[in-house]
Amino acid sequence: MEMIWRSGIKRKVSKIFSARLLRGLFSIVMFVVLWQVVVAIKVPYLANLPYPRDVAAGAVDATGSSTYWFGWGISLSRIFVGFMAAQLIGIPLGLAMGISRTFKDFTFPVFEMLRPVPPIAWIPLAILFWPTRELSIYFLVFIGAFFIIVINVIQGVSNISVSLKWAASSLGAGQRDIFWRILVPGSLPSIITGMTVGMGVTWNVLIAAEMIAGQGGLGRMTWEAYTNNNIPLIVVGMVSIGVAGYLCSMLVRWLGEKAMPWKRRF
Amino acid sequence: MYRRNGGNLLSSGDFGEVRIEDVSKVYEGGSGSQRVLDGCSFCIERGRLTVVMGPSGCGKTVLINLIAGYERPSTGRILIDGEPVTGPGSDRLVVFQETTLFPWMTVYNNVTFGCRVQGLSKGEIKDRAEHLLRKVGLYEFRDKYPGQLSGGMQRRAELARAMINDPKIMILDEPFRGLDAMTRQLMQEFYVGLFEEIGRTNLFVTHEIDEAVFLADRVVVMTFQPGRVKAEVEVDLPRPREFHMLASQRFMEIRQQVIELLYEEAAKAFASGSKAAYDLVGAIVARNGACKK
Numbered sequence: 278m279e280m281i282w283r284s285g286i287k288r289k290v291s292k293i294f295s296a297r298l299l300r301g302l303f304s305i306v307m308f309v310v311l312w313q314v315v316v317a318i319k320v321p322y323l324a325n326l327p328y329p330r331d332v333a334a335g336a337v338d339a340t341g342s343s344t345y346w347f348g349w350g351i352s353l354s355r356i357f358v359g360f361m362a363a364q365l366i367g368i369p370l371g372l373a374m375g376i377s378r379t380f381k382d383f384t385f386p387v388f389e390m391l392r393p394v395p396p397i398a399w400i401p402l403a404i405l406f407w408p409t410r411e412l413s414i415y416f417l418v419f420i421g422a423f424f425i426i427v428i429n430v431i432q433g434v435s436n437i438s439v440s441l442k443w444a445a446s447s448l449g450a451g452q453r454d455i456f457w458r459i460l461v462p463g464s465l466p467s468i469i470t471g472m473t474v475g476m477g478v479t480w481n482v483l484i485a486a487e488m489i490a491g492q493g494g495l496g497r498m499t500w501e502a503y504t505n506n507n508i509p510l511i512v513v514g515m516v517s518i519g520v521a522g523y524l525c526s527m528l529v530r531w532l533g534e535k536a537m538p539w540k541r542r543f
Numbered sequence: 544m545y546r547r548n549g550g551n552l553l554s555s556g557d558f559g560e561v562r563i564e565d566v567s568k569v570y571e572g573g574s575g576s577q578r579v580l581d582g583c584s585f586c587i588e589r590g591r592l593t594v595v596m597g598p599s600g601c602g603k604t605v606l607i608n609l610i611a612g613y614e615r616p617s618t619g620r621i622l623i624d625g626e627p628v629t630g631p632g633s634d635r636l637v638v639f640q641e642t643t644l645f646p647w648m649t650v651y652n653n654v655t656f657g658c659r660v661q662g663l664s665k666g667e668i669k670d671r672a673e674h675l676l677r678k679v680g681l682y683e684f685r686d687k688y689p690g691q692l693s694g695g696m697q698r699r700a701e702l703a704r705a706m707i708n709d710p711k712i713m714i715l716d717e718p719f720r721g722l723d724a725m726t727r728q729l730m731q732e733f734y735v736g737l738f739e740e741i742g743r744t745n746l747f748v749t750h751e752i753d754e755a756v757f758l759a760d761r762v763v764v765m766t767f768q769p770g771r772v773k774a775e776v777e778v779d780l781p782r783p784r785e786f787h788m789l790a791s792q793r794f795m796e797i798r799q800q801v802i803e804l805l806y807e808e809a810a811k812a813f814a815s816g817s818k819a820a821y822d823l824v825g826a827i828v829a830r831n832g833a834c835k836k
Contacts, residue, residue, distance in 0.1 A: 443613050444643035448657035448708060449633035458660070462647040539647050539688035 327509045335509030336516075345498070349521065352483060352494040355411075356525060359418025360479050367423050368468060371430025376460065381431075388427065396421040396482040404490050414486045421482035422475035426468070433467025434460055466540070469533035476529050480522040495521060553678070558744045559624050559634060559711030561587035561610060566619035567769075568605050579605050581769035583619070587712070592738055592745040594755040596805065597765030597773075598812035603748045604640075606770070607716050610746065611637045623712065633657065636710040638718045642697050644689035650700050651676070651685040657708040675703045678737075695726040702734065712744045719754070728786070731757060735784050752805070756798050757784060764801065767808040768815070774804050 309329050316326050327335075339345040374381040374388075399420050400413075407413035437460060445459050487496030499514030534540070568580040579602040587593045587610075595603055608614040610621055612631040621628045623635070644653050651672060652659075658668045676682040679699040681692075689697055698718055705713055718734075719727045735758050738745055749755050755762050762776040778797055780788055788794050 438641075438643070440639050440641065440643045441645065443611070443631065443637070444639065445645075445656070445660075446631045447611060447633065447635060447637055448660065448704070450656070450660040454660040458656070459645065462645075465647070537647070539690060541688075 325508065327512065331509045332512045335507075336513045339510060339513050339517075345517075348493060348495045348498045349517070352487070352496065352518075352521060353525075355414050355418055355483055355487075355494065356476075356479055359415045359483075360422050360476065362415070363419045363422035363426055363475065363479075364472065366419075367426035367471075368430055371427040372434060372456075372460065372464070374427070375431045375434025375464065376456070388424070392424045392428065396478065397485045400486060400489055403486075410490050410492060414483065414491055417482050417486045418479045421479040422472075425475040425478060426471040429467045429471025429474070430464055433464030433471075436467065437463040465537055469529070469537065472529050473526060473533070476525050477522065480518065480525065484518055553675070553706065554709050554741045554743060556742070557709075557711060558590050558742070560589040560744065561712060561746070562622040563587075563606075563610070564620050564622065566606075566609060566616045566621060568602065568609065568614070569617045578769040580609075580616075581771050583765075583771050585763050585772050585775065587744060587746050588761070589744055590742045591760040592735075592747060592758055593761050593763060594747045594749060594759035595763045595765060596748075596750060596752070596755050596801065597770060598750065598767050598805070598809045601765040601767050601808065601812075602770030603765065604716060607637060607714055607746075607748060610712075610714060611635055633661070633708055634711040636705040636708060636713050638698075638701050638705050638713070638715045640717045640720055642689065642701065644697060644700055644704070646689055649686050649688055650681055650692070653689065653700060654681075654685075654704045654707055656704060661708075671707055675707055679703045679733075693726075694722050695730055698722065698730055699733070702737070706737075706741075710743070712746065714746045714748075716748045717750070718747075719749075727754075732786060734758070739783050752798055752801055753789065756780075756794060756801060757786075757789060762797075762801055764804045765808070767812040773808065776801055776804070 312326070312329055315323050316328050370384075374384060396417060399417055403413040403416045403420075404410070407416055441459055441463065442455055445455050450458065483494070484496035484499075487494040488500040491497045495514060495518050499511055499518065502508075502510035502514055563583055563585055566580055566583045567578065570577045570579060583602075583606065585593075595606065597603055605614070609616050610628065612628045612635070645656065648656065654676060655668050655672045658671065672685075673682065676685050679702060681696060681700055681703065684692060684696065689700065692700065701718070719730050722730060731754055738758075747755075747758055756778055759778045762778060764773045764776065765771065766773045776797065780791070780793055780797070
């Protein structure tokens with residue numbers, strides 16, 4: 278019994294320290310070493326970089342303070358509100374445009390006119406139009422995700438094979454059944470793709486908006502670190518933003534897997 | 544109430560008859576119009592298995608879309624028990640060339656789809672579905688998704704989904720295409736067994752000659768572009784059909800007759816450069832040589 282248990286542990290240990298993982302760790306260690314060397318020998322233009330240990334110290338400081346975590350909370354809540362609003366408005370709109378030719382003819386030209394405008398270009402107008410800074414940031418995050426989700430839903434609906442609709446109607450399904458049981462689940466893979474891509478864009482937009490217009494949030498924290506010439510904190514901010522964006526993408530992917538059990542192989 | 548094997552859940556025995564009367568279908572395209580079907584007339588008789596054959600490009604799939612009601616004929620009409628077809632209906636069920644199982648539903652939910660949208664009670668659905676799933680050998684796989692099944696299993700799930708509605712007419716458009724030879728043979732046997740047990744009106748489209756003769760009560764041979772009926776061949780092989788019949792004298796004779804009818808049409812298609820027709824001519828030539836000795 279104990280033997281089995283032990284060999285199990287051994288297998289787990291050898292799995293964790295697989296060759297791939299060791300190579301990955303090696304590349305990270307090499308990166309930190311290179312960073313240390315670059316700062317130590319004062320490579321031109323890069324001499325202002327802090328040492329890795331300064332950044333580590335800054336990270337310890339920051340994560341020990343409540344303002345840092347408050348920044349996380351503010352940024353995440355902005356993403357949540359703007360992103361959810363984009364889904365709640367964008368998914369039904371995309372479905373409507375995908376289903377009704379007439380509705381698409383009326384709405385799509387305007388949509389296509391606005392879509393190429395980079396979300397960041399909306400910042401001045403957003404600040405002018407919305408009564409509070411907070412609302413304008415929500416709006417900008419919304420814009421970041423909105424066009425992407427709509428275009429993906431339209432694509433998703435049009436990608437559903439007509440023979441699936443025929444099959445459904447010859448089995449006796451009415452318009453309502455076809456909508457809820459065929460078109461909605463059939464466009465779900467595209468919806469999830471749109472959400473994944475949109476989540477990436479919203480973080481870009483959020484950080485730009487926070488730096489320009491925001492109060493609080495990870496983007497603002499990083500910008501203020503710059504104005505205070507606190508370079509280790511800038512790096513801490515950058516890494517935090519990266520981690521936050523990654524966690525949000527993971528969440529969307531996880532939700533996608535939960536929502537589409539038929540995508541699993543077994 | 545139940546036909547043949549009585550007391551089973553497969554069918555109430557209420558089957559239909561389809562009359563195709565002088566049907567033409569013309570598609571208007573950018574480069575002029577294309578006449579796909581031209582004055583097509585034949586009958587899909589009640590309770591019999593009619594096979595439609597012809598080279599690719601003879602309008603078989605269009606014909607199916609017309610009978611199913613997905614498209615309308617340009618001229619002529621299609622009658623089901625005397626009533627003209629005006630649109631899709633649950634009295635006709637189509638099993639398509641490519642799988643049309645809903646990828647996001649389990650096998651069970653796919654099979655019960657027709658019953659669920661028609662609002663049958665859960666208990667009734669369950670009885671019928673489980674009976675059918677056992678019948679097609681997918682009971683153990685009822686919670687799998689279509690993507691997790693083999694090609695043959697997908698086809699069987701599709702047959703079950705079509706049969707649960709107890710349609711008056713079942714229409715199958717090259718349903719076993721793309722299956723490997725062994726699976727295909729097993730599916731043919733399975734399908735013909737189901738047909739013989741239930742006796743539903745069936746229209747089966749294929750371009751495999753052996754498949755056509757093995758399954759059919761009657762083979763309708765279509766011409767190449769535009770499609771019309773070239774000939775109808777009665778297949779008087781006894782039922783139940785079994786695979787040893789493929790070697791029987793009568794089978795060979797009927798097959799030869801069908802091959803000769805098809806050869807001319809396939810050659811026309813071949814001359815027009817259709818890839819599928821090329822394959823068909825190849826197959827015909829190979830078989831012709833083999834059975835003429």
